[in-house]
Amino acid sequence: MHEFQERARTLVQDGTLSYDQKLRRLATLATEALPYPALSPESREALDKRVICDMFEGHAPFTARYILPDYEKAVRQGLSYLELRPPTNLADALAFLQVMYANVPSVTTYPVYLGDLDKVLAPFVTDDVSDDELDTMLRRFWIGIDRMLPDAFVHLDLGPHDSRIARSIFRVERSLRQSVPNITLKVDPDLTPDSLVDDGVRTVFETGKPHFVNHPMMVGDHGERYAAVSCYNSLKIGGGAHTLVRLNLKEAALRHTGSADEFLDTTLPHYVELTAELAEARIRSLVEEQRFYETHWLAVEGFIDIDRFSAMFGIFGLAECVNLLMQHDGHDGRYGHDGRTNAYAVRLVERVAALVAERPMPYCEGGDGRCYLHSQSGIDLDEGVTAGCRIPVGDEPDLLRHLETCAPHHHLFASGISDIFHMDETAVRNPEAMVDIIRGAFRQGMRDFTFNLDSNEFVRITGYLVRKSDLAAIGATGAARHSSDHLAAGAEANFHLTQRAVKRIGCHERDPR
């Protein structure tokens, strides 16, 4: 109890945390006064040693981690809980959404999904709304989102069809250059015109957004009603993910004795099961103990349905894992550079996918009773271990080989995988080249595609964006508009600038202490 009091006192007296930041941290701390969901001793030990990880969601989850409300249904039928009638014009629709966003929970406390806005707003963008009016209204709406939901995990989706709304959003994005909201463009070879992908590419040059996803592959896994949210998480609309657990493959490899082949049949299944056990315990806590889906108005009014939820089973550290195991076998190839190592990496991920597909999981009807596999793109705590299935930063091979290394993994990760490709500034003069590469990536079976310009004002951290000028402002003055998020942890005030930048973003993927 004494330690708990000390942590609470440290939090409330921390001069670098804002009021909101303190509230959020106190809430998580309070759940730590409760016992952790029951785990086997082995799973508990793996969690304590960080071989498996619960993303520091606290001891008693009382919201689903990622929620994708059915906004189309909401604007059609109105909200009883919030006493909002269905909007009848664009101004009302935008005000309606703004209110609704403020009431959608998530693990970050901010909504991770703002809707497929081109579809949600389509009924209200009639011919009598000019492009100029549309731009003006969306611009005002955009500023509101960034200032009231200052969190780059706040995410919306567009496409695969072209629309005036999508075009207007890209124009507004390029003119405002905000890091919030994050955006995904759904791309279909038959439905999405090159000119819309090109418009997206030009917007990346200005703002680092959007992220591109392979629409037919997503539809194959989730059906038409899916969206990419937060940080490359693809989930069902009207559903989401109860929780995210992840397995550190590097740590698993460090605990393995024997050959790389044996790893697939001994150590790997062992840790996959411990991770699954952690997921199950947390799901049961959320569903059965806190009874989230019986009590929250989104569920009660039918904007989410527990049957469209599953949990996300994340892996990371693939690169270090396979490099270590290849060394065990006396082979010194490197992931991303060596054919045998790459082939083994594919086998390993296929094995994880098979194990996860064999493991029944309660309350996961969204995934046919199984977890969704996810290539987890990291948190700022991770040191010496590479995000997801990425090639270690700085060790990336040429672009073609990079694409060839990544592509075989993508179809296995229904809930998302990310590889970030850095382009030099010559790309700016030839957006069509990026369109060719994006089309090619999807032709070769990639699910997600993100690229960034080296010279860009925006940098992607794990998958969300921060502005370099915001970083510079913190460096110069120690403060910024989002100071609460910049300076997330007073105890870690001496963190390197880029790590601090991660904290600019109000998110749960942060230091737990």
Add this chain to the structure above:
Amino acid sequence: MSATLADPAFAGAAATSGFVADTITFSNVDGPGNRFVVFLQGCNFDCVACHNPQTIPLATGEHFRTTVADLLPRIRRAAPFLGGITVSGGEATLQPDFVHALFSTVKADPDLGRLSCFVDSNGSLDDDTWHRLAPLTDGTMIDLKCFDPDIHQQMTGQSNAPVLHSIELLHGMGLLYEVRLLILKGVNDDPALLRRTGEWLASVDPAMRVKMIAFRAHGARPHEPALVPPTHDELEAAAGHLQVADLKLCLV
């Protein structure tokens, strides 16, 4: 285009060899979109500002000899991510048989047929050979080192008459994608000269795509007096002098 894999002509084309200096798997500066580029060895111009002077000698060394069949696996591997292929150099059109064989093989291949085929050239090729390549060619980029004949002669060792003629011819055939002007400070950046250049280009096509490339010393041979790269501001000033009609200028 009527050739098929079973066609004996196809096998013959794939066996055709040329002198290849190098290839680049992905390029975003050699035509529209992402392109595989084949740099052919040997050039009939001797440009003082050439940034690839090692590709100028008309080499016949066997180590340069490459068949179309040698190139195909490299192109095939990159193909899903490509908009097309480009032959450059050196001067690609000095090996028209090889270019013809490469393009016809790519166009006849079921997996590669969607790729566009472009030629990056100094514009010295004769009409008959342009006509021969035209059915297989989707676009050309032509370098115009200088509109002034005397300065052109000094810069390249050759007359610019065939270059100007090629620009007109290719535009007339619908195959001129872009004209490229390499700008050297104090050599070909005189405002009046640039004005005349712009007027002539616009007389060929008022909406011509013109890429103005600032000379960069990197790779170029030493020269007396030293060749000077224009600053970005100087390049912009040059563009201001060149701009007439609806010319679409792109500064690099």
